[in-house]
Amino acid sequence: MSSLCWWLLSGAILLEVAGTTCLKISHGLTRALPAGLVIVFYAGAFVFLARAMKGLEMGVAYAVWAGTGTALTATIGILLLGEGFHWQKILGIACIIVGVAALQSVRG
Template structure:
C-alpha cells in the first residue's frame, strides 16, 4: 500500500506540474486551481507515505520519478525538444530510482 500511495503522490505532482504549464503563469483560472489541488494532494499523499518509508528514499523516488516523467510529458505532448543530453539525464534519473528501490527502499 505504501508504494501505491507514493505512486499516487507522483501522479498528483505530475498533474499539478502539467497544469502549472497550462495555467500560463497562473493567468488562467481552472488550470491554476487544478495546480493547487494537485500539489496539495501530492504533499498529503507523500506525507502518508513517509509513515512507512525513509524520507530520503521516498523523496528521492517522488522527485526523481516526477522529474523524469514530466520531462517525458514535455517532450511527447508539450512540444519541448529532446536533445541527447536531456534523454541521458532522464535515463540517469530512472536508473537512480531503480537503484533506490532495489537497494534501499525496503
Template sequence: MPYVLLAAAIAAEVAGTTAMKFSDGFTRLWPSLLTVVGYVVAFGLLSVTLKSLEVGTAYAIWAGVGTAAVAAIGMLFLGEPATAVKLLGIVLVIAGVVLLNLGGAH
C-alpha cells in the first residue's frame, strides 16, 4: 500500500508541476489553483508514505520519477527538445533511484 500512495503522490506532483507551466507565473487562476492543490496532495500523500518507507527511499522515488515524468511530458507534449543529453539525464535519474533503492530499501 505505501507504494500505491507514493505513486499517487508522484502523480499529484507531476500534475501540479505541469499546471504550473500553464499558470503564467501564477497570473492565471485555474492553473495556479491546480498547482497548489497538486502540491498539497503530493506532500500529504508523501507524508503518509513516510510512515512505512524510509525517507531516503521514498524521496528518491518521488523526486526521481517525478523529475523524469515532467521532463518526458515537456518533450512529448510541450514542444521541448528531446536531446540526447536530456534523455541521458532521465536515464541517470532513474539509475540513481534504482541504486539508492538497492542500497537500503525494504
C-alpha cells in the first residue's frame, strides 16, 4: 500500500504542477481552454492527494506535495516561461529539494 501511496502522491504533484502552469497561461482565467484545464488538473490533484493520504502521514504527504510542486513550478517558470533566473531562486529551490528528500527518508 505504501508504494501505491507514493505513486498517487507523485501523480498529485504532476497534476498540481500542470494546473498551476495552465493557471499562468490562462492570463487571469481569460483563456477558456487553459482555464478549464486548471479545474480538471486541480480536481485530479486533490483526488490523488486524498487517496495518497490514506497510507501516508498527512504532514509528510502535504509537505512533499507542496514542496515538490513549488520546486517544479519554479523550474518550469524559469525554463519554459522566461521567468527570472537568480541565484536566490536556485538556492531556494535547492533547499526545497533537500527538505523533500529529508521528509521522504522518514517513510515509516
